[in-house]
Amino acid sequence: MIKISNVRKSFEELEAIEKISIHVNKGSIYGLLGSNGAGKTTLLKLLTGIYVQDEGSVTIDGQQVFENASIKEKIFFIQDHPYFLPQYTVKQMAHFYKSIYSGWDHVRFKELAAIFELDINKKIHRFSKGVQRQAAFILALSARPEVLILDEPMDGLDPVMRKKVKNLIIDEVAAREMTVLISSHNLREVEDLCDYIAIMHKGNLIIEKDLDDLKTDTHKIQVAFKGSMPAIFDSMKILHKEKRGSVMICIVKGEAGEILEYVQRFKPVIFDLLPLTLEEIFIYEMGDVGYAVQNILG
Amino acid sequence: MQSKISLVNKEIGKTIARSVGWVSIVYFLVLFFAVPLEIIMTSSAEQRKFIDIDNLFQYHFQLQIILNIAIPVVMSVFLFRFLQVKQYSDLIHSLPVKRESIFHQYAIAGFFLLVLPVFLISIIVLILYQPLYLNEFYSLGEIFKWLGITILYNAFIYFAGVFVGMVTGLSAVQGTLTYILLLLPVGLIILLAFNLPFYVYGYPSQYYLESKFEKFSPLVSITQMSHRSLLATEIIIYLILLFSLYWLSLWIYRKRKLEAVSQALVFPITKPIFKYGAAFCSMLLGGMYFGEMRNGMGWLIAGYVFGALLGFVIAEMVLQKSWRVSIHIKGLVIYTAAMAVLFILFQFDLTQYEKNIPAANEIERVHFSESFYLYSDADQDEPIYLKDYANIDLVRRLHKEIVGNKDMNKLQSNNQNTAFIVYELKNGEKLVRNYRIDKSKYHPFYKLIFESAEYKMATNEIYNVAADETTKITITPSGPVNKQAVITDPEDITATVEILTEEVDSAAYDDSQIQVEPYAYIEIFYSDNKKAYMHWDPSYIKFEKWLKEKSLLDKARVTGNDISYALAAKAADIDIDYARGYSYEEIFEEMNENPLTLKITDKDQIESSIKNAKGFIDGDYIIAFYFDEQRSIDIKSFNEKDVPDFLKRQFE
Numbered sequence: 001m002i003k004i005s006n007v008r009k010s011f012e013e014l015e016a017i018e019k020i021s022i023h024v025n026k027g028s029i030y031g032l033l034g035s036n037g038a039g040k041t042t043l044l045k046l047l048t049g050i051y052v053q054d055e056g057s058v059t060i061d062g063q064q065v066f067e068n069a070s071i072k073e074k075i076f077f078i079q080d081h082p083y084f085l086p087q088y089t090v091k092q093m094a095h096f097y098k099s100i101y102s103g104w105d106h107v108r109f110k111e112l113a114a115i116f117e118l119d120i121n122k123k124i125h126r127f128s129k130g131v132q133r134q135a136a137f138i139l140a141l142s143a144r145p146e147v148l149i150l151d152e153p154m155d156g157l158d159p160v161m162r163k164k165v166k167n168l169i170i171d172e173v174a175a176r177e178m179t180v181l182i183s184s185h186n187l188r189e190v191e192d193l194c195d196y197i198a199i200m201h202k203g204n205l206i207i208e209k210d211l212d213d214l215k216t217d218t219h220k221i222q223v224a225f226k227g228s229m230p231a232i233f234d235s236m237k238i239l240h241k242e243k244r245g246s247v248m249i250c251i252v253k254g255e256a257g258e259i260l261e262y263v264q265r266f267k268p269v270i271f272d273l274l275p276l277t278l279e280e281i282f283i284y285e286m287g288d289v290g291y292a293v294q295n296i297l298g
Numbered sequence: 299m300q301s302k303i304s305l306v307n308k309e310i311g312k313t314i315a316r317s318v319g320w321v322s323i324v325y326f327l328v329l330f331f332a333v334p335l336e337i338i339m340t341s342s343a344e345q346r347k348f349i350d351i352d353n354l355f356q357y358h359f360q361l362q363i364i365l366n367i368a369i370p371v372v373m374s375v376f377l378f379r380f381l382q383v384k385q386y387s388d389l390i391h392s393l394p395v396k397r398e399s400i401f402h403q404y405a406i407a408g409f410f411l412l413v414l415p416v417f418l419i420s421i422i423v424l425i426l427y428q429p430l431y432l433n434e435f436y437s438l439g440e441i442f443k444w445l446g447i448t449i450l451y452n453a454f455i456y457f458a459g460v461f462v463g464m465v466t467g468l469s470a471v472q473g474t475l476t477y478i479l480l481l482l483p484v485g486l487i488i489l490l491a492f493n494l495p496f497y498v499y500g501y502p503s504q505y506y507l508e509s510k511f512e513k514f515s516p517l518v519s520i521t522q523m524s525h526r527s528l529l530a531t532e533i534i535i536y537l538i539l540l541f542s543l544y545w546l547s548l549w550i551y552r553k554r555k556l557e558a559v560s561q562a563l564v565f566p567i568t569k570p571i572f573k574y575g576a577a578f579c580s581m582l583l584g585g586m587y588f589g590e591m592r593n594g595m596g597w598l599i600a601g602y603v604f605g606a607l608l609g610f611v612i613a614e615m616v617l618q619k620s621w622r623v624s625i626h627i628k629g630l631v632i633y634t635a636a637m638a639v640l641f642i643l644f645q646f647d648l649t650q651y652e653k654n655i656p657a658a659n660e661i662e663r664v665h666f667s668e669s670f671y672l673y674s675d676a677d678q679d680e681p682i683y684l685k686d687y688a689n690i691d692l693v694r695r696l697h698k699e700i701v702g703n704k705d706m707n708k709l710q711s712n713n714q715n716t717a718f719i720v721y722e723l724k725n726g727e728k729l730v731r732n733y734r735i736d737k738s739k740y741h742p743f744y745k746l747i748f749e750s751a752e753y754k755m756a757t758n759e760i761y762n763v764a765a766d767e768t769t770k771i772t773i774t775p776s777g778p779v780n781k782q783a784v785i786t787d788p789e790d791i792t793a794t795v796e797i798l799t800e801e802v803d804s805a806a807y808d809d810s811q812i813q814v815e816p817y818a819y820i821e822i823f824y825s826d827n828k829k830a831y832m833h834w835d836p837s838y839i840k841f842e843k844w845l846k847e848k849s850l851l852d853k854a855r856v857t858g859n860d861i862s863y864a865l866a867a868k869a870a871d872i873d874i875d876y877a878r879g880y881s882y883e884e885i886f887e888e889m890n891e892n893p894l895t896l897k898i899t900d901k902d903q904i905e906s907s908i909k910n911a912k913g914f915i916d917g918d919y920i921i922a923f924y925f926d927e928q929r930s931i932d933i934k935s936f937n938e939k940d941v942p943d944f945l946k947r948q949f950e
Contacts, residue, residue: 011557012566042557048392050556067552073394083385085313099309100393 001026001179002047002147007056009042016042018203019056024196026146027177029169031194033187038200040183041080044149047181048077060147073101076145080152081129082136090120090135094142101143109142116164129156137165141172148172150182154189166193191278199282207286211278218281219256223248223263224270232266239284251276251284306403307395314407318376325369326415332358332365334422341430351435354423354444355524362448363521370412370452371476374459375469377408382469384559391556401548405460412456413449420445447528451520454536455480457543464550465568467561471616483514489582495732496589496598497644499652499704502718502732504670562616573613574633580609581637606633652704655697656721656729658690665720666693666747670732673718682756683722689750693719696743700733707735745807758802759830760822765795768824773834773845773854775818777923778930783818783845783854790848794841795822801838809837815913815934817842817855836909856908858901862926866907866945867895869920869935882931885915886922896948903944910940919945 002024009017017039024030034040045051046058049065049072057064063071084093090113098104113120116134124135133156140148148169154162170193172178184190187197191211198208218239223232224247233241237253247270252259256273263271276284336357340349355362380386390400423441426432459476466472488511491503512518513532528536550565558564563572584605588597610630614623647653663683665673673681684690697719700707715737721729737744747753755761768791773783785794798820816833823829834841834855845851852859865886871894874880889895898904907921917935924931936945 045388045557050388050391052555067396069394069396069399071394072392075392075394077388077392079385079388081385083389085389086317086379086386088316096309096313099307100395 003059005057007053009053015203020205026179028196029180029194030196031190032183032198034200035185039203040200041151044151044183048075048149074146076140076143077149078136078140082132084124087123089123093139097139097143103144105142105144112138133157148178148180152183214281217253218276219252220274220276221250221252222272223268225268230266310403318373318411321373322411322415328365329415329419332361333419337426353436353440359524366451366520367517370456371459371473373408373412374456374463375473377404378463382467387556387559397552401551412452416448447523450536451516454516454540457540461543461547464547467559467564471562480517481515484518487511492586493582500731500733502730505730508674569617576613577606577609581606655694656723658694660723661690662722662724664690664693667718669716670718684752686752689747689752692743692747696740700735748807760798760802760832763795763822763824763830765792768822770823772821773818775855776815777856777932778925778928779856779860781853783850797841797844801841858905860925861904861923863924864898864904864907865889865895865922867892867920869918872920882933885933886931889922906942910936910942
């Protein structure tokens, strides 16, 4: 559905994004991770048609996004600091969006406003930051976009509200196959929400993974053998290994049952198959570059 | 899927009205105060007597100008706030609306909100027209003219603001740059006109500055609307520019990169243009200031260097949005090199501007005078022109001589005289030159031209006088005396006119160059209330003799009999404070107290002093005359060479 291929974008002399290609399937929730200045926001703005790429193409359903009103109508973008027309109330803002997005669902809007107990006749800029963000969500979801693009959406929301918002997103995705792109500088914030994770660093994409695959595919094993080490690792996909005394610690890829069965054949003295946290998986997956982006994983 | 957004979206319209509606309201209210309210308040019969108004601009004209200049820019700045605030820009541009559509809606809606108050005011005035008998002041057409001109200026300034808004990413810069853009044509003309004479020898800057250049800026020409209306060509040019600005703005907007919001200039290519443009203009300004001070080449160059640096640094400050800027030395070096090349190019006179002197057979007629103002502010309908081949050739040869002495003339900073030449060619073109020279170096030319019959005919009114139609001649002495010689006898009149004509005929150029105060001012009243006016120069001896014969001399000029005594002193001995200002009484007092002062009471000596004294007190000797009857003082001076012998001897 969303296809970004070989996109490059620079701001005057500064290279913001270098040759990035991303593919997002319909109905998936795609997390874009990276530290500040990694180029996440730039990528999202390219996808929203705010910026235009220097090279490459940004398409949704095979059509260019930039200056394409019929495609942009399917997209709703919430900025990192939600912004509304000056002095507008939630209600006025809703009318504004209603006139612009043909998919606008006013019943849904009233429903959502009621759920969040939002005073729609109050000027938005008088709300606290958290409530403003809620308002942005309500307006966004009422527009019934096919693609929802969220830049750092969890900032400034308390845990209860986060849960509420996440549930709303998941429901919407489940109900009508909405595609969601979320940027974040913190993996934990989005790991329970996303099914794809991509990590950006200094304008490059370092990794793009299906989270379900990742969680079931990557394991940590600790093994020790009597005597010399048999050549068990030759036929396993190893991401990392280190030796502590006679114990060998490895991060391996593969299906848990198969690994278990395979290692057992060599009759180890000690053998544990341990679950890995998502952070650990990413750090091992990324190898050396992993250290540079460690802060976003913790 | 077809977009729901058609050309006009009601909600976008509402947004526009909510953000800039106040501008419209303010405009309406102030304009209402300025025009209809003024009309109503001055409508009583008593007040109407004092109203001198023949168009709508004349009601609170200054206020109208301020509105006309400020409101459109305020409108364009607030209307396009969404371009200059990052989050606002992101919000608007993430919407499924094409930029083209956004632009049309905003720009046109802004325009309507801008002109709506003007329309309403016009309607109000139309309603008041009949009941308040405004037809006594101006016709109905004036209301429509006011409406049209006001809208035209509003629209032009507004769309200039819109255009600048597309180029810049800061609202403050948008406002400032709009005014700079609108003033630029006039500003550049002034700056170039003042600077070119330093490089192009003979460039007549005043001539070009006077030639209605104010039309080139709407901000300047609008200030003339109370007393002139727009020419058709001006209207057409404004309309063309207006539409060009509209489409250019749209074109630029579509190319605008939104990430550059909050930068002073959005398009990288405009930054060097702005930077070097600012350096260039400010360099010319520095050159203009220090060049006009005429302190020599060193100051001029210093002015250029200082001006260019200042402009460069200020431009950098704007671009970097900080006063602590790092200066790119490389850019400055390139700029300096470019200016040096420009300077050298001027030295080659590539267009042959300096050497271009038309051939005598190409010239229809020529104006030659000592100042541009004798050309522009001529008393007659037309300045003095010479058509005689001999004179044309003389002016040409003088011109050639001046150009030949270019280097010498340029070096002398104390050149006091101006030679202003306008050739009107047979092909309809004009060639205008202005030189600062020391005219004593070109004495033969001046003598021949100014003593030529044609020149005298053109410059002396006496030649227009027909003696038989003359009814009266008055001769009023210069000086603090209350007397006048009047000639009414027809025979005397004929004789006087004859003698004066003769005197003018034979007047030598050299005599006209001595700064001696004329003896008297002569007015000749002839035919239907016409009046010829001339000076009685002390060199008109025949005339003096004739007056003496007729016993009119005593009345015709100041004589020794009017003066009881005179005080004379060397200028060096008298302390005159020119800077602070001085009064004749003070000087007289000081001379009186000064022991070196000479008191003259001999009538003959006084008489000879009157003859040679010049009107200014900047000579080597000061002489103060005491007029007995009027109890007043007149102070004059002598140059070393004009001092009467008796005084010279005394002081030696």
